[in-house]
Amino acid sequence: MLRYTLSRLLSLSISLAVASLVIFLVIEILPGDPAVLMLGVNAQEDTLAALRDQLGLNGSMLTRYVDWVGGMLVGDFGTSYTYRTPVADMVGDRLWVSLPLAIYALTLSTVIAFPAGIWAASRRGSAADVGVMGITQLGVAIPNFWFAMLMVVVFAVNLRWFSAGGFPGWDEGFWVSIKALTLPAVALALPQASILARVMRSALVDTLSEDFVRTARAKGLTRSQALWRHALRNALIPVLTIIGMQFAFLLAGGIIIENVFFLPGLGRLIFQAISARDLIVVESVVMLLVFAVVMVNFMVEIAYALVDPRLRRR
Structure with missing residues (x-):
């Protein structure tokens, strides 16, 4: 290892x-x-x-x-010409919005996708399987910014359950801040959950047809027991890959959602820096996002080795 x-x-x-x-x-x-x-x-x-x-x-x-x-x-990313502020301070302030948003969205995506993918795979070819795949296809097809604006109209304007945008800051309280991030997190999570559910279902279907699963069934395990004890762990490799890619996307690619909800995150910072031609901010923030993506991929590869011990010998 x-x-x-x-x-x-x-x-x-x-x-x-x-x-x-x-x-x-x-x-x-x-x-x-x-x-x-x-x-x-x-x-x-x-x-x-x-x-x-x-x-x-x-x-x-x-x-x-x-x-x-x-x-x-050494943590010195230069000084923004536009804002006359150290880039490290700007990134630090906005990271406390983008990082919780990415984690929140990824958690929602995983919580939705895993049960949906496992349920569809365990009922392959049934009406439930077709229904789940149809819903996930719709989730992939709908742009997240359109879904975000729809949620603003329904839950912020009509029902008034959530605010239409902005972020109060963590000083206002944990639940107040989480509530402000809920609609953006859902808008980011649902398309990713659709992709992850389809990958989970496909990986499980392939694994359930492997010889070791048939051997487990021949030894007396039910289909459900074989799925949970043997198939699921072996199907996690492609799923972990998608989760790692999704987290990197959610952290670095939420620029549209952050602008829809007026969130002071990294995505909006890059957009503003490009508009203002603040090259030192663009250069430094892009490098930080690359670092985040590479670190996520590193952690995913370590997770591979934990899931599949055969990889540790390579």
Whole structure:
């Protein structure tokens, strides 16, 4: 297990190094002067020179890359030109919205998808199976932003059970904050739950047809016992992959939902930074999101080894 973990850590480190280089080069090869992009073509030359000096654009490309990576390693992500605030502080504030939202949505997705997928697989070919697959197909087809706006109309405008948007802050109380995140979490969770349920059902159906399951049935186990004791654990590998991908998507890809509900999260921060051409914020936040995605994939691979001991010997 130690050798497997170390190999995965090495792969993680290489992925982060390559990602940082790609992100830096993409920003560097943007046509035109970054200072002109941020301030506009009508900016005065002395203002442009001051911004170039502030961003360290006067040094060589290698020096700027080393300074940027070295700063991130010690928690210094630079200062936003638009907000005049350290990027680390901005990310920290917004992470307390995006991270709970992603965890909340993923929890809802898993709680919905696992029973639905297992139930459909255990009744393969029945009306229940067809019904679950039909509902999940509808969930995949409906855009989450349209579903979010529909929920705002129903639950916020008409029924007044939830607020239409905004986030009160965790200082206002845990349940008040969770209530504010409920509609966005449901809007994010339902399409992901539909995908996860279909993967869970497909993996279980394939596993239930394996020889070891038939052997277990021949030894006297019922279909339900064989499913829960043997098939389910062996079907978790593709399911864990999807869960890892979903968490990365929910953390980094909630920009539309965060804008629909006016949530001050990372997705909205990136949107605002791109609109304001605040390149240092875009560069740093994208790198942080890449780090989150790589870390989630690392944890999923460790979970693989825990679920399937055969992987530890590779």
